[in-house]
Amino acid sequence: MIIVMKPGSKDSDIQEISKVLNSLGLGVHISQGTERTIIGVIGDKRKLNDVPIELMPGVEKLVPIVESYKLAGKTFKPEPSVIEVNGVKIGGKELVIMAGPCAVENHDQIMAAALAVKKSGAQFLRGGAFKPRTSPYAFQGLEEEGLKLLKEAKDATGLNIITEVTSEKAVEIADKYVDMFQVGARNVQNFQLLREIGRSKKPVLFKRGPATTVDEWLNAAEYIMSEGNYNVVLCERGIRTFETSTRNTLDISAVPVVKNLSHLPIIVDPSHAAGKSQYVLPLSKAAIAAGADGLIIEVHPNPKSALSDAAQQLTPEDFDYLCKDIAKIAEIIGREFRYGN
Amino acid sequence: MIIVMKPGSKDSDIQEISKVLNSLGLGVHISQGTERTIIGVIGDKRKLNDVPIELMPGVEKLVPIVESYKLAGKTFKPEPSVIEVNGVKIGGKELVIMAGPCAVENHDQIMAAALAVKKSGAQFLRGGAFKPRTSPYAFQGLEEEGLKLLKEAKDATGLNIITEVTSEKAVEIADKYVDMFQVGARNVQNFQLLREIGRSKKPVLFKRGPATTVDEWLNAAEYIMSEGNYNVVLCERGIRTFETSTRNTLDISAVPVVKNLSHLPIIVDPSHAAGKSQYVLPLSKAAIAAGADGLIIEVHPNPKSALSDAAQQLTPEDFDYLCKDIAKIAEIIGREFRYGN
Amino acid sequence: MIIVMKPGSKDSDIQEISKVLNSLGLGVHISQGTERTIIGVIGDKRKLNDVPIELMPGVEKLVPIVESYKLAGKTFKPEPSVIEVNGVKIGGKELVIMAGPCAVENHDQIMAAALAVKKSGAQFLRGGAFKPRTSPYAFQGLEEEGLKLLKEAKDATGLNIITEVTSEKAVEIADKYVDMFQVGARNVQNFQLLREIGRSKKPVLFKRGPATTVDEWLNAAEYIMSEGNYNVVLCERGIRTFETSTRNTLDISAVPVVKNLSHLPIIVDPSHAAGKSQYVLPLSKAAIAAGADGLIIEVHPNPKSALSDAAQQLTPEDFDYLCKDIAKIAEIIGREFRYGN
Amino acid sequence: MIIVMKPGSKDSDIQEISKVLNSLGLGVHISQGTERTIIGVIGDKRKLNDVPIELMPGVEKLVPIVESYKLAGKTFKPEPSVIEVNGVKIGGKELVIMAGPCAVENHDQIMAAALAVKKSGAQFLRGGAFKPRTSPYAFQGLEEEGLKLLKEAKDATGLNIITEVTSEKAVEIADKYVDMFQVGARNVQNFQLLREIGRSKKPVLFKRGPATTVDEWLNAAEYIMSEGNYNVVLCERGIRTFETSTRNTLDISAVPVVKNLSHLPIIVDPSHAAGKSQYVLPLSKAAIAAGADGLIIEVHPNPKSALSDAAQQLTPEDFDYLCKDIAKIAEIIGREFRYGN
Structure with missing residues (x-):
């Protein structure tokens, strides 16, 4: 999961988000771009299912990186099922x-x-x-x-x-x-x-x-x-x-x-x-x-x-x-x- | 309901269809066009729900004329419900x-x-x-x-x-x-x-x-x-x-x-x-x-x-x-x- | 632009991509997740328009972070045009x-x-x-x-x-x-x-x-x-x-x-x-x-x-x-x- | 082309439409249903391309029966082109x-x-x-x-x-x-x-x-x-x-x-x-x-x-x-x- 911050978001916004993520046992990786800051979330994305990160100050949007299903996916079981x-x-x-x-x-x-x-x-x-x-x-x-x-x-x-x-x-x-x-x-x-x-x-x-x-x-x-x-x-x-x-x-x-x-x-x-x-x-x-x-x-x-x-x-x-x-x-x-x- | 016949359909096809419709208590109205013959079905279309007219010989397609719902429609009840x-x-x-x-x-x-x-x-x-x-x-x-x-x-x-x-x-x-x-x-x-x-x-x-x-x-x-x-x-x-x-x-x-x-x-x-x-x-x-x-x-x-x-x-x-x-x-x-x- | 790497991609793949991005004058920010490594691209995304990063070894997909238009966007001109x-x-x-x-x-x-x-x-x-x-x-x-x-x-x-x-x-x-x-x-x-x-x-x-x-x-x-x-x-x-x-x-x-x-x-x-x-x-x-x-x-x-x-x-x-x-x-x-x- | 009349449309509406169609050299076939009257138009539908029949009094909708292209269709040329x-x-x-x-x-x-x-x-x-x-x-x-x-x-x-x-x-x-x-x-x-x-x-x-x-x-x-x-x-x-x-x-x-x-x-x-x-x-x-x-x-x-x-x-x-x-x-x-x- 990637959190894309709005242009002009504040350092305090980013710190606030990091705090919430850490409290859920998730890691944080911050990347400062020329137009946007993005925050990489490290760990099991499903911990975020019921936490509305997209409403926190400074957040523009969330971008999922991995699929939200698990048992049906190839990451869970790479070989075909019969x-x-x-x-x-x-x-x-x-x-x-x-x-x-x-x-x-x-x-x-x-x-x-x-x-x-x-x-x-x-x-x-x-x-x-x-x-x-x-x-x-x-x-x-x-x-x-x-x-x-x-x-x-x-x-x-x-x-x-x-x-x-x-x-x-x-x-x-x-x-x-x-x-x-x-x-x-x-x-x-x-x-x-x-x-x-x-x-x-x-x-x-x-x-x-x-x-x-x-x-x-x-x-x-x-x-x-x-x-x-x-x-x-x-x-x-x-x-x-x-x-x-x-x-x-x-x-x-x-x-x-x-x-x-x-x-x-x-x-x-x-x-x-x-x-x-x-x-x-x-x-x-x-x-x-x-x-x-x-x-x-x-x-x-x-x-x-x-x-x-x-x-x-x-x-x-x-x-x-x-x-x-x-x-x-x-x-x-x-x-x-x-x-x- | 309109039944559109294929170009070159036979008279016997049309007679066969008429017979089936009549047996269901439906009226028939035949119209000979330059490219196609069409058959108008007169009566309650729902009688045709379980009869596959579209498979009878010579039939190209069916064209519904009135909607298939009744109680929800304005024909049944023109004034707005409260x-x-x-x-x-x-x-x-x-x-x-x-x-x-x-x-x-x-x-x-x-x-x-x-x-x-x-x-x-x-x-x-x-x-x-x-x-x-x-x-x-x-x-x-x-x-x-x-x-x-x-x-x-x-x-x-x-x-x-x-x-x-x-x-x-x-x-x-x-x-x-x-x-x-x-x-x-x-x-x-x-x-x-x-x-x-x-x-x-x-x-x-x-x-x-x-x-x-x-x-x-x-x-x-x-x-x-x-x-x-x-x-x-x-x-x-x-x-x-x-x-x-x-x-x-x-x-x-x-x-x-x-x-x-x-x-x-x-x-x-x-x-x-x-x-x-x-x-x-x-x-x-x-x-x-x-x-x-x-x-x-x-x-x-x-x-x-x-x-x-x-x-x-x-x-x-x-x-x-x-x-x-x-x-x-x-x-x-x-x-x-x-x-x- | 985010580059999402496949699970199990190699360090050498990531280094190769970094090299290409750097050669285009773009910055690179690498973030190691639990399931995937992602690479943040820093700089003008349009430099990547004609470079097929998605075909490089180890790459799973590209995720755009900012829109690809510029003059029509609010980042370029925040106040409404008349x-x-x-x-x-x-x-x-x-x-x-x-x-x-x-x-x-x-x-x-x-x-x-x-x-x-x-x-x-x-x-x-x-x-x-x-x-x-x-x-x-x-x-x-x-x-x-x-x-x-x-x-x-x-x-x-x-x-x-x-x-x-x-x-x-x-x-x-x-x-x-x-x-x-x-x-x-x-x-x-x-x-x-x-x-x-x-x-x-x-x-x-x-x-x-x-x-x-x-x-x-x-x-x-x-x-x-x-x-x-x-x-x-x-x-x-x-x-x-x-x-x-x-x-x-x-x-x-x-x-x-x-x-x-x-x-x-x-x-x-x-x-x-x-x-x-x-x-x-x-x-x-x-x-x-x-x-x-x-x-x-x-x-x-x-x-x-x-x-x-x-x-x-x-x-x-x-x-x-x-x-x-x-x-x-x-x-x-x-x-x-x-x-x- | 079929013209479907509104429920309760008047005889004079139908006569008016027939007159217009006849004036274009098109034949008319009228079929009285239980809920709707429909009018079959006989002849080259393209004569109607620029005549807004759908706006005439009493008309509910038009239903095309044959396709509007000609040279590209199988009616014009049944065998495959090479x-x-x-x-x-x-x-x-x-x-x-x-x-x-x-x-x-x-x-x-x-x-x-x-x-x-x-x-x-x-x-x-x-x-x-x-x-x-x-x-x-x-x-x-x-x-x-x-x-x-x-x-x-x-x-x-x-x-x-x-x-x-x-x-x-x-x-x-x-x-x-x-x-x-x-x-x-x-x-x-x-x-x-x-x-x-x-x-x-x-x-x-x-x-x-x-x-x-x-x-x-x-x-x-x-x-x-x-x-x-x-x-x-x-x-x-x-x-x-x-x-x-x-x-x-x-x-x-x-x-x-x-x-x-x-x-x-x-x-x-x-x-x-x-x-x-x-x-x-x-x-x-x-x-x-x-x-x-x-x-x-x-x-x-x-x-x-x-x-x-x-x-x-x-x-x-x-x-x-x-x-x-x-x-x-x-x-x-x-x-x-x-x-x-």
Whole structure:
């Protein structure tokens, strides 16, 4: 942390600040420039979290030098983390694909989806049981009934099951059925929910919010990790920008940026980023080429009858084609994906 | 709702779509253009919420004509709503100011804040008991203990009490102490929370999210209202943009835009928008001049010792000055604010 | 400028950097933290403009401490600048209003507009002769013919004339007719144009670009000023964000932010920000309340027949009403505006 | 174009609008909904460019149905365009790579860069002679002297030469030296410049602006094409968003979106998007995987001595490695790139 003093700040201001910092057990390093004096703070910056240095006389601004998250960062753990879910390793050499419908609708739909995605090589079945929808008049999910259907599909196929949890109560219910939680973009800073998941220890797919910087996202991941759950997989799913030709703007750069800042695995959700199924294939290939550890893709046995986000769900045929392509790219870039079953 | 067909779509495609719409009880109006055929859908658009028309053969895109919210809109209720909280009317002629510290810290702090803001004319005391903070290592609030302190301040001053609720459990606890709930920006699409508040009937200050369009915000308000709680006051608090000289970018235009689309009152939070106390005064004056029904402002008896968001909290002296200015502008624009007590 | 070293950087890296800085006549101040070493650079940061310190071994990132513009900043000139145009002072106690049609269309139109805006108190007549339009098939302006019509309107009313210049050639032509140039948002970083205007010495209204930070905007102003033309008036006109209910998002906070960073006057263009005439009045009042030095407003004698941007132009009646309101607010906030003629 | 009427609009309003449309030679199709009447406009929408229908009584809003550009769109020309520059085909099966330093600095630098990029397989040498820089105190380019050096490099290597032009005068000068113009992001709506380039017929690489939607970008391309120059290659280079971990946010989705809307080729500039050389390789691979027709990449024989944008320039070694990777991915996705010379 650097404290930049105003032009013309007084020696007594600087002494006052030094005194406060020293009283917190922090070291001080003063540097007299031609236009400004700056004060370097030496020690654990988090000691300053609740001390408003920026209001002390003579202070112009604070400039952070190191990131404010710790457990999620590479300084804490330089080597990449591999999160294991029933033998499937996320963040290792093998790419992981999670696929399935936006929402669980009924037994036949989820079973058909499970068989189809398994056949093409997916390791996880996704399916929403608790659906946060923009309008309260849209389909909101089958809740526990949907989880039971997911469990049946798991029993039939051996796929791991992942579902979005939207409240502390949903965490409690889903805990009995699923192999991995998903936190959706709208809940990226629902800190109560994050803490609850942190206490559960179950692996979690943690989506970036539409207006969340990478730095804030890693800080939010820290909420989960600081409760003791280190099994966090990040998921880039597009950010909100002025461009409207896609539902969100996939921030493909977030993949190498996260790899640079954090040891956590990162996968990409091209379905929600694009909002249109026709863009899912090119964006999936781009994500893998950029270094993502996997994909989460919406697949519906019959998209035309889907109860939510129909426009962005692939048919099983399109998904199969995608998996074939991903397997080929994987090889080129030194990864692996076992197409087919 | 308009359905735009692709160039070269077939008659049979159009007939198929008409059949589906008719089966839902919707009327159809076909218009043959030079480049495209368009189909007008006549009837309640919400019948289409769960039918993926956009995937039917020949369809290029859907164009919504009317907004998807209902209860929050002016078509439903053209005249402005006035929300009354223990005799204080929000959305009427009189401007309403809510003020107090970012977080409740202790008895002396909240009592000093309450007395100060009351003295200058505020009608509500704000104070956070449940604090969502970007970093898990920052102060997270006193929870129920903080609510008790707020209640003491209310008993001493007669001010209405408002506090942020961040989970269903927090709603339950706060319900016993406060006069008005606040939903923070991070929870604008935490639909579980919104429904819970909808069921409680207690007035709620509903903040816009940093990446929420006005349309999505009104749809989210609909979640609260569709559960039966019509006592919703909107609060613009800045959106996330590329500009970094302020914490968020206050979308001042949202004030007249909301007045145009909705009957709900709207107030402005210049403290979170700016993130710096020096900008709170000019932005407060701008908000009132633009037609806002009030303000929510962070005031701390001693900002330099504040445990959260110190940089954006006003001193009681600055707040008193602000109230004086607001009273003068109120008069000019045909509103009222009783400065002083 | 602070140079932040990577964790584990070597002493030899630091010595190498010190050597380079010293060779440029810059001082060095080294501060050893617990996680990072940082190097303070002492002296004129601009000496580093063309030296890629960030590529030297061991360097993690550079952190600027002072702004990169100079002439536009308050460090260079702490007291506010007043730009005088034929006796009208922009940035003084009196508010300045520039008004007129989006585009000059014909003699009767511009004359009617001039008489109307003069009558309500405007000091400047605006009117586009060179019109940059999103589509090449839209009306592009009357060019020199339009300038002659503006000049006639000036001769008849005594109003100052301002028009947008879009190329070096337009500067040359317009120079003979107008009292003030305007640089539009699309040309905010058309540096050739800025230099040309810098050489002309004529006062210039310099609009912010839709994706320009305040910092970049002041740097762009520096292009004009560094050629010797200090007569720069800034104009906030909305930035591009995800919100679509207005054409742009008026960044009202830019008014106090610019006042804090720069000595240059700043006015607001609510017409282009909103894109809809119904929002011009509330945004104009907000701008003045926030501390703007004036407004530039689109007024057309008959908006329904306007050849460009019809939706955002006020009628003379609406403009007159606006001026009356501005005069009242001006008084309250310690400014002045002479409504009427 | 659809005209949406206000609820409660009068029959006479609709008749009035019909009359105006008919007088312009446009057909009218009226559709009575339950909440709104809508009017379909049949015929060439561009006839409405200068007629403010949105101001007529009873009108709520206009909804465009077809895009406003024509020559740049797929309706005009459904099959992809291939732009040929001295035998190099952009938009065909073979991928095209343009590479070279940000700025031409001197003979040795540009010659070393040319030989290096040629050796790895690049077909174009890029190098800035006119440099638009954020600060006026940074290096601004060698201008004509730089063009001569580029020409020498071309003569020595046979590479095509591309350079940015920033003004009508620069177009005139560069015309004698280069094989392809580049329009930079800051000039995307500098319509004077676009028209000038439209008149020249020389192929042009047309970069997207940081705040330009795909729709506006294609409309801007229309400025060049409507003057008769159809040799336009688009270049995605990142847009401005709230995220700051990269210089801009590469909008990778723009690649398939443009392929869907336009017949023009599109390449990607990962160097300016990322702003950091370490992200250039993953983003390049992503761009090609997403379907881009090529890349433009900054390569400097010695980045540490570069006079501009040093942080984003690759070494020749890194570039060689990149070309090798691109060749492998090209094969997988059915394209071609001849690595090496």
